[in-house]
Amino acid sequence: MLFHVRMDVRIPHDLPAEQAAEILAREKAYSQQLQQSGKWRHIWRIAGQYANYSVFDVKDNAELHEILSGLPLFKFMQIEVTPLLRHPSSIREDDS
Amino acid sequence: MLFHVRMDVRIPHDLPAEQAAEILAREKAYSQQLQQSGKWRHIWRIAGQYANYSVFDVKDNAELHEILSGLPLFKFMQIEVTPLLRHPSSIREDDS
Amino acid sequence: MLFHVRMDVRIPHDLPAEQAAEILAREKAYSQQLQQSGKWRHIWRIAGQYANYSVFDVKDNAELHEILSGLPLFKFMQIEVTPLLRHPSSIREDDS
Amino acid sequence: MLFHVRMDVRIPHDLPAEQAAEILAREKAYSQQLQQSGKWRHIWRIAGQYANYSVFDVKDNAELHEILSGLPLFKFMQIEVTPLLRHPSSIREDDS
Amino acid sequence: MLFHVRMDVRIPHDLPAEQAAEILAREKAYSQQLQQSGKWRHIWRIAGQYANYSVFDVKDNAELHEILSGLPLFKFMQIEVTPLLRHPSSIREDDS
Amino acid sequence: MLFHVRMDVRIPHDLPAEQAAEILAREKAYSQQLQQSGKWRHIWRIAGQYANYSVFDVKDNAELHEILSGLPLFKFMQIEVTPLLRHPSSIREDDS
Amino acid sequence: MLFHVRMDVRIPHDLPAEQAAEILAREKAYSQQLQQSGKWRHIWRIAGQYANYSVFDVKDNAELHEILSGLPLFKFMQIEVTPLLRHPSSIREDDS
Amino acid sequence: MLFHVRMDVRIPHDLPAEQAAEILAREKAYSQQLQQSGKWRHIWRIAGQYANYSVFDVKDNAELHEILSGLPLFKFMQIEVTPLLRHPSSIREDDS
Amino acid sequence: MLFHVRMDVRIPHDLPAEQAAEILAREKAYSQQLQQSGKWRHIWRIAGQYANYSVFDVKDNAELHEILSGLPLFKFMQIEVTPLLRHPSSIREDDS
Amino acid sequence: MLFHVRMDVRIPHDLPAEQAAEILAREKAYSQQLQQSGKWRHIWRIAGQYANYSVFDVKDNAELHEILSGLPLFKFMQIEVTPLLRHPSSIREDDS
Numbered sequence: 001m002l003f004h005v006r007m008d009v010r011i012p013h014d015l016p017a018e019q020a021a022e023i024l025a026r027e028k029a030y031s032q033q034l035q036q037s038g039k040w041r042h043i044w045r046i047a048g049q050y051a052n053y054s055v056f057d058v059k060d061n062a063e064l065h066e067i068l069s070g071l072p073l074f075k076f077m078q079i080e081v082t083p084l085l086r087h088p089s090s091i092r093e094d095d096s
Numbered sequence: 097m098l099f100h101v102r103m104d105v106r107i108p109h110d111l112p113a114e115q116a117a118e119i120l121a122r123e124k125a126y127s128q129q130l131q132q133s134g135k136w137r138h139i140w141r142i143a144g145q146y147a148n149y150s151v152f153d154v155k156d157n158a159e160l161h162e163i164l165s166g167l168p169l170f171k172f173m174q175i176e177v178t179p180l181l182r183h184p185s186s187i188r189e190d191d192s
Numbered sequence: 193m194l195f196h197v198r199m200d201v202r203i204p205h206d207l208p209a210e211q212a213a214e215i216l217a218r219e220k221a222y223s224q225q226l227q228q229s230g231k232w233r234h235i236w237r238i239a240g241q242y243a244n245y246s247v248f249d250v251k252d253n254a255e256l257h258e259i260l261s262g263l264p265l266f267k268f269m270q271i272e273v274t275p276l277l278r279h280p281s282s283i284r285e286d287d288s
Numbered sequence: 289m290l291f292h293v294r295m296d297v298r299i300p301h302d303l304p305a306e307q308a309a310e311i312l313a314r315e316k317a318y319s320q321q322l323q324q325s326g327k328w329r330h331i332w333r334i335a336g337q338y339a340n341y342s343v344f345d346v347k348d349n350a351e352l353h354e355i356l357s358g359l360p361l362f363k364f365m366q367i368e369v370t371p372l373l374r375h376p377s378s379i380r381e382d383d384s
Numbered sequence: 385m386l387f388h389v390r391m392d393v394r395i396p397h398d399l400p401a402e403q404a405a406e407i408l409a410r411e412k413a414y415s416q417q418l419q420q421s422g423k424w425r426h427i428w429r430i431a432g433q434y435a436n437y438s439v440f441d442v443k444d445n446a447e448l449h450e451i452l453s454g455l456p457l458f459k460f461m462q463i464e465v466t467p468l469l470r471h472p473s474s475i476r477e478d479d480s
Numbered sequence: 481m482l483f484h485v486r487m488d489v490r491i492p493h494d495l496p497a498e499q500a501a502e503i504l505a506r507e508k509a510y511s512q513q514l515q516q517s518g519k520w521r522h523i524w525r526i527a528g529q530y531a532n533y534s535v536f537d538v539k540d541n542a543e544l545h546e547i548l549s550g551l552p553l554f555k556f557m558q559i560e561v562t563p564l565l566r567h568p569s570s571i572r573e574d575d576s
Numbered sequence: 577m578l579f580h581v582r583m584d585v586r587i588p589h590d591l592p593a594e595q596a597a598e599i600l601a602r603e604k605a606y607s608q609q610l611q612q613s614g615k616w617r618h619i620w621r622i623a624g625q626y627a628n629y630s631v632f633d634v635k636d637n638a639e640l641h642e643i644l645s646g647l648p649l650f651k652f653m654q655i656e657v658t659p660l661l662r663h664p665s666s667i668r669e670d671d672s
Numbered sequence: 673m674l675f676h677v678r679m680d681v682r683i684p685h686d687l688p689a690e691q692a693a694e695i696l697a698r699e700k701a702y703s704q705q706l707q708q709s710g711k712w713r714h715i716w717r718i719a720g721q722y723a724n725y726s727v728f729d730v731k732d733n734a735e736l737h738e739i740l741s742g743l744p745l746f747k748f749m750q751i752e753v754t755p756l757l758r759h760p761s762s763i764r765e766d767d768s
Numbered sequence: 769m770l771f772h773v774r775m776d777v778r779i780p781h782d783l784p785a786e787q788a789a790e791i792l793a794r795e796k797a798y799s800q801q802l803q804q805s806g807k808w809r810h811i812w813r814i815a816g817q818y819a820n821y822s823v824f825d826v827k828d829n830a831e832l833h834e835i836l837s838g839l840p841l842f843k844f845m846q847i848e849v850t851p852l853l854r855h856p857s858s859i860r861e862d863d864s
Numbered sequence: 865m866l867f868h869v870r871m872d873v874r875i876p877h878d879l880p881a882e883q884a885a886e887i888l889a890r891e892k893a894y895s896q897q898l899q900q901s902g903k904w905r906h907i908w909r910i911a912g913q914y915a916n917y918s919v920f921d922v923k924d925n926a927e928l929h930e931i932l933s934g935l936p937l938f939k940f941m942q943i944e945v946t947p948l949l950r951h952p953s954s955i956r957e958d959d960s
Contacts, residue, residue, distance in 0.1 A: 001252050001253055002140060002253070003253075003275070003335075004140065004142075004149050005336065011939075012301055013876055013879075013939065013940070015301075027185075028184075028185045031185045032185060032187055035185075035186070035187045035188070036187060042188070042191060043183045043185060043186050043191075044098060044100065044151075044180040044181065044182070044183055044186075044191065045180065045181050045182065045183040045184070045929060046100075046178055046179075046180060047178075047179040047180065047181055047867075047925045047928050047929045047932070047945050048179075048869065048928065048929060048932040048933075048943040048944070048945040049943060049945075050933075052183055053100050053178070053180065055140075060193050060277075061193055061194070061195075061275040061276060061277045061335045062277040062278065064275070064335050064336065065277050065333060065335045065336060068335070068336040069336075069338075075299075075301065076301070079336040079337060080336070081274075081275060081335050081336040081337075082142055082143075082149070082273075083142075083143040083144075083195070083253040083256070083273060083275055084140040084141065084142060084143065084149065084253060085140065085141050085143055085252075085253045085254040085257050086140070086141065086254065087139040087140055087141040087148055088124075088141070089123075089124045089127045089128060089131075089139060090131070090139050090140075091128055091131045091132060092131070092138070095138060095139075095140065097924045097925055098925070099719075099925075099947070101720065107267075108685055109204055109207070109267065109268070111685070141257060143195075143253045143256050143257045143260070143273050144197065144256065144257060144260040144261075144271040144272070144273040145271060145273075146261075146267075156865050156949075157719045157865055157866070157867075157947040157948060157949045158949040158950065160719050160720065160947070161717060161719045161720060161949050164719070164720040165720075165722075171683075171685065172685070175720040175721060176720070177719050177720040177721075177946075177947060178945075179867070179925040179928070179945060179947055180925060181924075181925045181926040181929050182926065194332060196332065196334075196341050203459075205396055205399070205459065205460070219377075220376075220377045223377045224377060224379055227377075227378070227379045227380070228379060234343075234380070234383060235375040235377060235378050235383075236290060236292065236343075236372040236373065236374070236375055236378075236383065237372065237373045237374065237375040237376070237449060238292075238370055238371075238372060239370075239371040239372065239373055239387075239445045239448050239449045239452070239465050240371075240389065240448065240449060240452040240453075240463040240464070240465040241463060241465075242453075244375055245292050245370070245372065247330075247332075274334055274335075274341070275334075275335040275336075276332040276333065276334060276335065276341065277332065277333045277335055278332070278333065279331045279332055279333040279340055280316075280333070281315075281316045281319045281320060281323075281331060282323070282331050282332075283320055283323045283324060284323070284330070287330060287331075287332065289444050289445055290445070291445075291467070291527075293528065300493055303493075348385050348469075349385055349386070349387075349467040349468060349469045349527045350469040350470065352467070352527050352528065353469050353525060353527045353528060356527070356528040357528075357530075363491075363493065364493070367528040367529060368528070369466075369467060369527050369528040369529075370465075371387070371445040371448070371465060371467055372445060373444075373445045373446040373449050374446065386524060388524065388526075388533050395651075397588055397591070397651065397652070411569075412568075412569045415569045416569060416571055419569075419570070419571045419572070420571060426572070426575060427567045427569060427570050427575075428482060428484065428535075428564040428565065428566070428567055428570075428575065429564065429565045429566065429567040429568070429641060430484075430562055430563075430564060431562075431563040431564065431565055431579075431637045431640050431641045431644070431657050432563075432581065432640065432641060432644040432645075432655040432656070432657040433655060433657075434645075436567055437484050437562070437564065439522075439524075466526055466527075466533070467526075467527040467528075468524040468525065468526060468527065468533065469524065469525045469527055470524070470525065471523045471524055471525040471532055472508075472525070473507075473508045473511045473512060473515075473523060474515070474523050474524075475512055475515045475516060476515070476522070479522060479523075479524065481636050481637055482637070483637075483659070483815075485816065492781055495781070540577045540661075541577055541578070541579075541659040541660060541661045541815045542577075542661040542662065544659070544815050544816065545661050545813060545815045545816060548815070548816040549816075549818075555779075555781065556781070559816040559817060560816070561658075561659060561815050561816040561817075562657075563579070563637040563640070563657060563659055564637060565636075565637045565638040565641050566638065578812060580812065580814075580821050587747075589684055589687070589747065589748070603857075604856075604857045607857045608857060608859055611857075611858070611859045611860070612859060618823075618860070618863060619855045619857060619858050619863075620770060620772065620823075620852040620853065620854070620855055620858075620863065621737060621852065621853045621854065621855040621856070622772075622850055622851075622852065623675075623733045623736050623737045623740070623753050623850075623851040623852065623853055624677065624736065624737060624740040624741075624751040624752070624753040624851075625751060625753075626741075628855055629772050629850070629852065631810075631812075658814055658815075658821070659814075659815040659816075660812040660813065660814060660815065660821065661812065661813050661815055662812070662813065663811045663812055663813040663820055664796075664813070665795075665796045665799045665800060665803075665811060666803070666811050666812075667800055667803045667804060668803070668810070671810060671811075671812065673828050673829055674829070674908060675829075675851070676908065676910075676917050699953075700952075700953045703953045704953060704955055707953075707954070707955045707956070708955060714956070714959060715951045715953060715954050715959075716866060716868065716919075716948040716949065716950070716951055716954075716959065717948065717949050717950065717951040717952070718868075718946055718947075718948060719946075719947040719948065719949055720947075724951055725868050725946070725948065727906075727908075732769050732853075733769055733770070733771075733851040733852060733853045734853040734854065736851070737853050753850075753851060754849075754910055754911075754917070755771070755829040755832070755849060755851055755910075755911040755912075756829060756908040756909065756910060756911065756917065757828075757829045757830040757833050757908065757909045757911055758830065758908070758909065759907040759908055759909040759916055760892075760909070761891075761892045761895045761896060761899075761907060762899070762907050762908075763896055763899045763900060764899070764906070767906060767907075767908065771911075773912065780877055783877070829911045832911050832912065833909060833911045833912060836911070836912040837912075837914075843875075843877065844877070847912040847913060848912070849911050849912040849913075
């Protein structure tokens with residue numbers, strides 16, 4: 001089941017640089033592991049913004065929340081979730 | 097080059113039903129032809145809304161506009177475009 | 193799987209009264225059938241508004257969209273969907 | 289009498305971790321006690337957000353405010369209240 | 385129990401003048417009857433707007449909705465309801 | 481002359497508790513003195529919010545501003561003012 | 577007593593041209609009469625918009641509303657009122 | 673003196689096609705004449721929208737308004753004006 | 769050439785009181801000097817807000833920006849500028 | 865390929881003055897180098913605001929993001945990007 005997610009990152013400017021770097025390293029590893037498992041299907045950078053559009057493929061709402069709330073950057077993010085489904089005009093078999 | 101597009105459809109309630117049906121049939125054919133060409137990479141229905149999130153792969157802004165303004169439903173749509181690029185954490189080679 | 197849905201109804205003032213009455217009768221029957229099946233778990237009127245908050249229990253996003261887009265009033269509604277999950281503090285076994 | 293409540297939690301990032309943990313423990317106990325009394329009828333987590341939708345069953349506006357302003361997290365919350373009533377299409381006797 | 389209500393009136397410009405006049409006459413009678421009963425405690429015109437702020441004193445949410453949805457102008461109004469309670473600094477015995 | 485005022489209070493979480501308590505005590509005394517003089521006609525708590533709706537009866541805009549800017553909590557408040565007048569349907573002689 | 581008023585005009589495109597012209601002629605006469613009386617102190621066109629910023633000098637809220645609701649264009653306007661007072665830094669004696 | 677202008681066009685769907693075509697032809701001629709005179713410095717289409725960003729070089733606010741309000745599409749446009757000036761980091765002599 | 773300006777002041781609550789007082793004294797002197805020169809034509813306090821509406825008479829956009837960005841409170845202000853011109857209904861010779 | 869970019873700068877008031885000055889000096893040098901290369905085509909100050917409207921001419925979305933995210937002020941900016949294309953009424957050969 002697919003979900004569209006927008007994530008905007010707001011790191012407080014007074015967060016120590018080493019602490020920020022450590023969180024970002026964990027964030028990247030966490031994201032890539034989920035991409036390899038197939039649950040985080042797409043991630044695109046939004047031009048000019050510290051933000052991304054992503055598409056997740058999970059079994060239900062609870063799994064989606066578990067993944068998102070486990071993001072190392074979660075407390076510095078504003079997240080917006082939109083449930084998706086196959087579009088009647090779509091020709092891609094695997095986009096539903 | 098990728099663009100994220102949200103389309104919201106608002107068909108006036110006093111548009112004759114046959115006219116609406118004819119436009120919708122052309123819209124579907126137009127969309128599927130662009131999907132087959134690879135330019136309209138993804139299209140997902142947004143749950144509960146007469147709307148979709150799409151991803152386009154075009155050579156430049158002008159081609160994107162030509163495609164969008166040529167949509168049979170264009171004058172009944174509200175469209176929002178966001179330029180995308182490869183995310184530094186992405187593991188998919190073809191998502192850029 | 194639970195979804196929170198807000199529905200705001202806007203019936204155009206120039207819609208003939210009989211046509212409106214017929215749609216509303218179908219809407220009520222449609223809603224009650226889904227309530228009896230257990231898929232439309234809750235529906236509450238919002239005080240002072242022609243609107244409701246509802247909770248749906250469906251197997252996935254596609255089923256939710258099928259139900260909502262089948263509403264006789266669908267084209268006169270503005271609909272907002274929010275995916276829900278069990279709250280970690282909840283004591284109700286069946287609220288997830 | 290039913291009220292729909294949305295609560296968004298914003299804990300300042302510089303609040304000491306022990307202090308936050310202590311408040312959250314009190315919050316959970318407070319919520320569960322009210323759920324057991326029947327006054328806090330439903331609480332659902334919103335997917336991807338540090339937020340919940342709840343339904344309260346109280347005798348009047350004053351009791352609702354007393355409960356909400358007594359939340360241990362109250363000063364870190366943004367709260368939105370909507371008065372509800374039985375929907376004319378509802379088939380549940382106890383949803384009013 | 386008190387509720388704060390804002391009503392904004394939007395009468396379509398193509399509504400026949402006699403029809404509008406007849407609705408407005410019924411609206412005034414309806415409002416004055418509820419004021420005399422004590423349920424519609426206050427009504428003030430907002431300067432420069434076809435709108436009012438009102439305070440209602442009703443026994444519950446259902447009675448408030450019954451009153452508001454019975455307004456002759458209801459379908460031409462945008463209504464916003466806010467539940468009120470006695471303020472801890474208030475010195476008026478009857479404002480709760 | 482009547483004015484409708486909404487006040488939302490936002491006390492910074494790092495304000496020392498004694499300082500906050502001292503300001504709140506002065507706020508209450510200030511408000512009650514103005515209520516007794518008749519200038520602060522109504523004050524209601526908004527359910528679930530650290531906010532109030534009030535009605536002031538003052539001789540002009542300048543007096544209103546003098547009262548509001550003198551509130552001990554003024555610098556921690558967001559204030560919205562709306563000028564009111566007697567509603568043509570009102571039956572209360574003293575509500576204008 | 578001074579009030580700042582913004583007026584945005586939205587004339588429906590299907591209003592007959594003669595009817596629009598007749599309303600606009602009455603609007604201009606009405607405005608100039610009030611300017612000559614001193615009650616409509618300033619009126620400026622906003623560049624690029626069918627809108628104006630105005631300043632009124634009236635004895636109270638009721639007089640302001642009487643003037644604004646009497647505008648021939650009133651039902652095609654969106655109006656926003658802000659009460660003003662003398663600024664403590666002002667050097668103009670007559671701007672209060 | 674430079675002004676940044678955004679124009680969004682909303683042509684009513686029930687405007688007869690010939691009437692729309694005639695207005696659009698006049699709009700194009702009007703725009704090109706102003707571009708040739710140097711007053712309408714830039715005009716860019718916004719991708720996916722029936723809208724443009726433009727930059728005007730005029731002698732004052734009044735001339736800008738005269739140009740914009742004379743647009744054949746003026747009554748079907750939403751226009752937003754922002755005054756510009758030379759940026760302290762600019763290296764272009766003629767961009768002020 | 770006239771411009772309408774709204775200024776909202778937000779002084780951080782942790783700014784030392786002496787520093788704030790010194791800035792405010794400079795702000796007042798700066799404003800009064802510009803009023804005496806005729807460039808700052810009007811300044812009105814907005815009732816209930818730490819904000820003002822002002823009208824400036826300057827020779828171009830650059831002079832307006834130089835004045836506004838030189839305000840001692842500039843970095844604690846949110847400023848909104850609207851270009852004005854003579855209204856066709858205005859009877860005041862000097863309001864253009 | 866052209867992009868319209870709005871940048872709003874918000875420097876925290878507690879950032880040390882020397883640190884701010886050093887960032888601003890680097891920002892200016894960075895901007896001027898990109899202007900000389902032709903990639904940053906236009907930059908205009910917005911009157912009364914610490915903000916600019918700019919037009920970039922880059923080969924794709926990725927290059928645009930690389931430039932914007934490399935701005936020394938990037939973490940203190942709010943940035944909004946809009947893809948542009950040649951307007952069908954444009955007479956300038958080099959504006960596409």
